[in-house]
Amino acid sequence: MGRGSDAAEPGLAEVLGGRGGAVDATVPVVAFVAAFTIADASGWTSPVVWAAGAAVLVGAVVAVFRLARGGRPRAVLFGLLGVAVAALIALYTGRAVDFFLVQIVSNAASALVWAVSIVVRWPLLGLVVGTVLGQRTRWRHDPDLVRGYQRASWVWVGQYLVRLAVFIPLYAADAVVALGIARAVLTWPLVALCVALSWPVLRSALPPGHAGLRNPAARREDAHDA
Template identity: 75%
Template sequence: MGTPREPDGESLRDILGGRRGAVDASVPVVAFVVAWLIAGAAGWWSPVGIAAAAAIVAGAVVAAVRLRRGDRPRAVLFGLLGVAVAALVALYTGRAEDFFLVQILSNVASALVWAISIVVRWPLLGVIVGLALGQKTRWRRDPDLMRGYQRASWVWVAQYVVRVAVFWPLYRADWVFALGAARVVFSPALVALCVLLSWPALRSALPADHPGIRRPRVPGAAPTVESAATEE
């Protein structure tokens, strides 16, 4: 009998995304905060407007770079749309801290959606990994993987809760620079930690002879040639 192999853990990190995505998302935030600080210090007209424009330009540059390196157009579009909406909200209210409001609300919604997905036995981590590996919903027929994805999905729920607990007080205090710093430094570190902890949480539900996340073990089904070779 073998044990769930560590290469599957590496694959899980690749599937969930890594530091590069978090860095990409931080670029428009840096542009917004820096432009807002400079415009405010220089006494320029509408610091929030200048900051919003800087964030949108930075988001467009990041989108172009992501498309050039082969990222999926839909993911790139959603990323740019998020920056544009955040900038428009800040423009509408005239408050720089409202640039972060969309992110805070999305974190609240994400925590709820991930928690509900676990309760209804459609843990989102399993859905994401299953689609990425071309398994569709086959993983749901593996009781061990189902349990593992449920456990690991709670890690993501906790991540969103921690985000809200950190960002909401800063938002209420109108600390724009602190919000930007937390977004740039804290968020990527939290994502990296969450991705890192997802694998051991998932693996804790798998028995020693389980072939791994790439090979769901469906009760009553004949083992695949790849699974049989792995277990020998």
């Protein structure tokens, strides 16, 4: 079989490319920034309250829409919870820019966790793809796949670092509108770019004749024991 098993590529894109989830995460942010901008420009009392309310309301509408279309309840509810927590932080501090704190912290934590997983040879990309393909951790018995997942996981570390490099200066500058724009631009488009880069990077680690993602090759001692 050819290197990397092209038949596995749609599965990889589906696992990592979740356009629906990325778009859903962006809509409440757009609502928050729009409501804050309108309320602030109009001189309304407590523009942060208006913005937080708009974000939670839109997030709830998105959640109901996704559930009605058969979305996974846990994922939908976690998404709504993230919006609610971000809104509560902004309400607590009274600063609209603090709505983005959850996103900044989550990207920093994600970059660290993904990097550590690579160093300890349990790359998160392998765990995610292996789970979806029903392999559990069989891919760890294939040194080529482990190396491929490690290389491709660095692409995802880079994704989080790019966001932090943009978000942190804008947060420090109290640039609410610019943060909202950056959040939208660096959500689905950046995820799509990572998906596009991950597959060729992973495949480059697989030697000619490798059976691909769906068929991890066992080490010799494993094959002998079987």
